[in-house]
Amino acid sequence: MKSPKLLLSLFTIVLLSCGGSDDDTTEPEVTVDPDPIPEQTSTYNAHVKTIIDTNCIECHGTPLQNSAPMALETFQEVRNAVTDRNLFSFIETNNGFNVMPPSDNGGRMPQATIDIVEDWIADGLLEQ
Numbered sequence: 001m002k003s004p005k006l007l008l009s010l011f012t013i014v015l016l017s018c019g020g021s022d023d024d025t026t027e028p029e030v031t032v033d034p035d036p037i038p039e040q041t042s043t044y045n046a047h048v049k050t051i052i053d054t055n056c057i058e059c060h061g062t063p064l065q066n067s068a069p070m071a072l073e074t075f076q077e078v079r080n081a082v083t084d085r086n087l088f089s090f091i092e093t094n095n096g097f098n099v100m101p102p103s104d105n106g107g108r109m110p111q112a113t114i115d116i117v118e119d120w121i122a123d124g125l126l127e128q
């Protein structure tokens with residue numbers, strides 16, 4: 001017959017291994033301000049498309065250039081990149097190696113431009 005001590009330690013191991021799965025602190029979460037431009041409801045067509053066309057399409061277009069992984073030509077594609085690929089973190093990062101669009105000096109787009117994209121996200125990713 002097994003000793004109660006052995007059973008107890010097996011039970012403890014099972015308990016411990018179950019506890020490890022709620023560790024969600026490794027991925028830094030991107031937070032969007034509640035409403036960065038309160039006086040404006042930003043929409044893709046009116047505010048965001050021009051920013052993407054000017055700064056992103058040269059690589060994220062058809063055909064994809066310079067090893068960009070996905071297109072950003074349509075409302076759907078840009079919205080999916082926000083929800084599935086964390087687009088906002090790439091434009092607001094201060095890490096010059098990751099920033100989008102890539103820049104020689106690692107600088108970001110002007111803050112006012114970043115704010116418009118952030119406001120669009122906060123306003124609910126509207127098309128028009």
Ligand code: HEC
Pocket residue numbers: 051052055056057058059060065066067068069072081085086087088090091098100101102
């Ligand atoms: C000079 C080419 C170039 C331009 C311009 C550019 N990108 Fe990128 N982008 C890349 C490349 C190459 C990658 C893949 C490597 C990486 O993640 O750095 C990438 C990756 C990304 C990713 C991550 C995709 C993933 O799933 O990992 C996002 C989001 C992104 N770009 C958004 C943008 C946005 C938004 C703009 C414009 C504001 C932009 N990019 C402009 C070349 C570019």
